[in-house]
Amino acid sequence: MTTSTDSSQKSAAIEQAEITGSINRQMIAILDFGSQYSELIARRIRETQVYSEVLPYRTTAEQLKKLSPHGIILSGGPSSVYDEGAPTVDPKIWELGIPVIGVCYGMQVMVQQLGGVVKRADRAEYGKASLHIDEEETLFPGVEDGATMWMSHGDSCLKLPTGFEVLAHTENTPCAAIAHPEKKYYGVQFHPEVVHSVGGAVLIRNFVYKICECEPTWTPEAFVEEAVREVRGKVGDKRVLLALSGGVDSSTLAFLLHKAIGDQLVCMFIDQGFMRKGEPERLIEIFKDRFHIPVEYVNARDRFLAQLEGVSDPEEKRRRIGHEFIQVFEEKSQELGPFDYLAQGTLYPDVIESADTNVDPKTGERVAVKIKSHHNVGGLPKDLRFKLVEPLRKLFKDEVRKVGRSLDLPEEIIQRHPFPGPGLGIRIIGEVTAERLNILRDADFVVRDEIKKQNCYQDFWQAFAVLLPIRSVGVMGDKRTYAHPVVLRLISSEDGMTADWSRVPYDLLETISNRMVNEVKGVNRVVYDVTSKPPGTIEWE
Structure with missing residues (x-):
């Protein structure tokens, strides 16, 4: 969960961003309440080829009118709507005649501002839950009944505002999805933007295309x-x-x-x-x-x-x-x-x-x-x-x-793998010298060259070598060697925030190792890093 400190810092940061529109561009406005998923909501909208923009929840109805959004999304957030000073939206937003969908906390803001009641739930709901659809409406075509959705809430709607109806429920949440069809107001207590929500992308497309009537022009x-x-x-x-x-x-x-x-x-x-x-x-x-x-x-x-x-x-x-x-x-x-x-x-x-x-x-x-x-x-x-x-x-x-x-x-x-600004300077552990740079540059080339030859370059978020400042004993041509070990680091990730070490075939590791000790002067040993992030980091320095 996002902490209140993180939320306030993030909100302040968004306040600094320009609230800008663009000529002849349809867009969905996302009012952010400090959710850890607000960026992800924006990305999911843009995957439908419709422009989206994350704005502070304090954005006024007048500012929104200037942007002419086709729809508004109220994000989740760490607050409770009944807390003193809890963030809300400009009440005049409900007079704009623009479709609105509230996600988690955003749904609760909608319910409370429009006359409903939100209270702490008897049982909090976190993680996966089966969604049972009571009314398909415009929001759920293509979403299977019983689909898994990702929950993260401790509050629940006790009473809906006038004109609202329940669209879906879960075992612990009677009002998991709600709607005021006439005014095109919708709310979901789950997070359709996360990958764990099966059918979440379909729901988002339904909101963008069917309810907001957007066209895929963001190309x-x-x-x-x-x-x-x-x-x-x-x-x-x-x-x-x-x-x-x-x-x-x-x-x-x-x-x-x-x-x-x-x-x-x-x-x-x-x-x-x-x-x-x-x-x-x-x-x-x-x-x-x-x-x-x-x-x-x-x-x-x-x-x-x-x-x-x-x-x-x-x-x-x-x-x-x-x-x-x-x-x-x-x-x-x-x-x-x-x-x-x-x-x-x-x-x-x-x-x-x-x-x-x-x-x-x-x-x-x-x-x-x-x-x-x-x-x-x-x-x-x-x-x-x-x-x-x-x-x-x-x-x-x-x-x-x-x-x-x-x-x-x-x-x-x-398709170039991410590469740190300091480059090989932080892939040499310890002092950087011309000799060590030459060794690492040749070792790194072997890694990249081999995974390209075996057509698996794009299987990895990053694939590289790290040079250690120690030497180990080896044997080459019946002679004793005393040279550097090299660490192979091959990882999978979606965004670099977390990462896992790649379970690569042994024959690929063997080929890279054989090439490295034969082709790179100064290397006589190759080891493989099997540490994920966290607890480790992607880079060694």
């Missing part, structure tokens, strides 16, 4: 067209600087901006020496040679390596890498400048979850204090001020990949 092509128009209108004839990392976010952003403003875009790629084998060269070849997108290559390998001399603490390594990145970026941007705009690969989860929004008091423009397009390795100094261009700030990660495909971004970039 990558439509987004690109709109983003190009907005960038051109904002930037005009000014120059834009983008820190290119080679990841899918900054690469998609580069392709999008180049489509919008051409050579007014300058990409800066800082090679800190911690990327994987062949990646810097491949990145330059793709952008400059194949797609003719201007890239300023900055070879700063010696500078970064010098900063890490004698450093073993992982946090100190990250700090020094981040600091040096800022220094290099500042120097080179001044050499290449002036620039009016800095492009950042900010995504929609950043907008929802981050309150670190800075506004120029004179112009009202958001200005950069953090550089996010390089995996948050460091913040830009406050006196290096740009106006921000953030076309991807409406998108989730999976949507970025779809937009990348629509822009003909190479599949090798779209």
Whole structure:
């Protein structure tokens, strides 16, 4: 469950987000009460190809009218509606004539505000429960009677408001789904947005298509067209600087901006020496040679390596890498400048979850204090001020990949495994040296090359090698060796928040191990990490 502290912080963060509409776009507005699932609701709506936006529950009816949503969703939350000061919605929302569905706490808010009664349930309900449908109505076509739904509530509706009827119940919850058909008000006590709710996606589609009468217009092509128009209108004839990392976010952003403003875009790629084998060269070849997108290559390998001399603490390594990145970026941007705009690969989860929004008091423009397009390795100094261009700030990660495909971004970039900003610098345990970097770079190549050969690259969220700062005894060609062990880390995950070690076939592990000890000088032993997250982390540092 989300704590009240988490809820207040998140609500404050959302307050910082712009409440923006868009021309000719149908949308569903999600009023957030601090639910841990609000982002997931937005994603589920967008999977129907309809735009959705998470807004603070304090959003007024007047603000909503300006957005012209086709529907409103009231999210769950950690509060109880009968608590003093419990969050509610603007009562005038019920006068807008817009379909509304309340989820868990959102349903209870609806019930109480419209004259019903909510009380603490005799028996709380958490986890899976069988949903028994009493009235199919518009909400449940395609959802099987007895389908499993995910519950997480300690309160229940004792009395429904006038005009409401029960659509479904569970063993412990008489009012598991309710409706006022005439006004198109609906409520569900369960969470249809979570994967554990069987038929939840069908229910959401029913609300979006049948009740709100939306059409599937939120497509990558439509987004690109709109983003190009907005960038051109904002930037005009000014120059834009983008820190290119080679990841899918900054690469998609580069392709999008180049489509919008051409050579007014300058990409800066800082090679800190911690990327994987062949990646810097491949990145330059793709952008400059194949797609003719201007890239300023900055070879700063010696500078970064010098900063890490004698450093073993992982946090100190990250700090020094981040600091040096800022220094290099500042120097080179001044050499290449002036620039009016800095492009950042900010995504929609950043907008929802981050309150670190800075506004120029004179112009009202958001200005950069953090550089996010390089995996948050460091913040830009406050006196290096740009106006921000953030076309991807409406998108989730999976949507970025779809937009990348629509822009003909190479599949090798779209499908690239997540890679930490400090790169191989935090996959070498202990001090980073040129020798250790060469060993790890070759070992990492073996892992990636082999899983690609066996057509299982996309079976993993990440697959990489970690170099340990110790040596072990081995035997090669009847001779004693004293070399490094390498740790294989192959994991599965949906979002990186949690992860599990992959149960890979033994023959794949054997092939990788054999290749590594034969092809990588300085390695004589390979071990496999079978730790999940939690309790471990994905990276070792």
